[in-house]
Amino acid sequence: xxxxxxxxxxxxxxxxxxxxxxxxxxxxxxxxxxxxxxxxxxxxxxxxxxxxxxxxxxxxxxxxxxxxxxxxxxxxxxxxxxxxxxxxxxxxxxxxxxxxxxxxxxxxxxxxxxxxxxxxxxxxxxxxxxxxxxxxxxxxxxxxxxxxxxxxxxxxxxxxxxxxxxxxxxxxxxxxxxxxxxxxxxxxxxxxxxxxxxxxxxxxxxxxxxxxxxx
Numbered sequence: 001x002x003x004x005x006x007x008x009x010x011x012x013x014x015x016x017x018x019x020x021x022x023x024x025x026x027x028x029x030x031x032x033x034x035x036x037x038x039x040x041x042x043x044x045x046x047x048x049x050x051x052x053x054x055x056x057x058x059x060x061x062x063x064x065x066x067x068x069x070x071x072x073x074x075x076x077x078x079x080x081x082x083x084x085x086x087x088x089x090x091x092x093x094x095x096x097x098x099x100x101x102x103x104x105x106x107x108x109x110x111x112x113x114x115x116x117x118x119x120x121x122x123x124x125x126x127x128x129x130x131x132x133x134x135x136x137x138x139x140x141x142x143x144x145x146x147x148x149x150x151x152x153x154x155x156x157x158x159x160x161x162x163x164x165x166x167x168x169x170x171x172x173x174x175x176x177x178x179x180x181x182x183x184x185x186x187x188x189x190x191x192x193x194x195x196x197x198x199x200x201x202x203x204x205x206x207x208x209x210x211x212x213x214x215x
Contacts, residue, residue: 038102038188049177050185057169057183058158061103064186065154068099068193072146075138077199082135085195088127092138095192096146098127102189103153106182110160113174127192157183 075092082089101124112119125131161169161183169180177185 038098038185038191050181050188052180052184057180057187058161060187061157061161061183062154064188064190065099065150067190068095069147069150071193071196071198072096072138072143074199075196076140076143078138078196080135080137082130083196088195089130090127090192090195091130091134092196093136093142094127094130094134095196096142096150097134098192099189100149100153101126102186103150103157106186107153107157107160109176110179110182113172113176116173119174119176157186 072092072095078092082091082094084090105124109119161179164179170178172178172180176182
């Protein structure tokens, strides 16, 4: 994912495991996420402009993080099997990675546009590759780290969005989606956590998710 440039591409393929012994081997650069996931619309593929409404975008983002962390609280029961969702695989660590990276990505985009800088080019591996770190057990300590990381990122987003006027949200500096649209798009990051699901029952895998038209 990049800070939104919206360059269409026809490249789209199933995930390969970027881990030793897996297809593609270590360091495999995955293909961009398919349209219809939160990764799309960020320079790695075509995406529809996010729909917005009268909800507070800052509150949408805090609600998204609350939902992710509520699900993550059940992931210490994960049995180590990646969960398929469309043509991707998800694990607890991968879900947290993607939510955090997505928040960092578009925050960097917004800050660059506000000061008139060019946004960064796309070098994200996104969800197309599952790394060795993604396959590690998800412990109570990992949950604590995720809580600290995501709540702080949410606070940064809330402070930044609350400092913008309605006009700045809807007539935003630079090229790309408006900042309100970015926030609504970012709220779709709950998709990654929903892909892993609620693992309250020890060893119970989450249901396989079909690739939705718009998560």
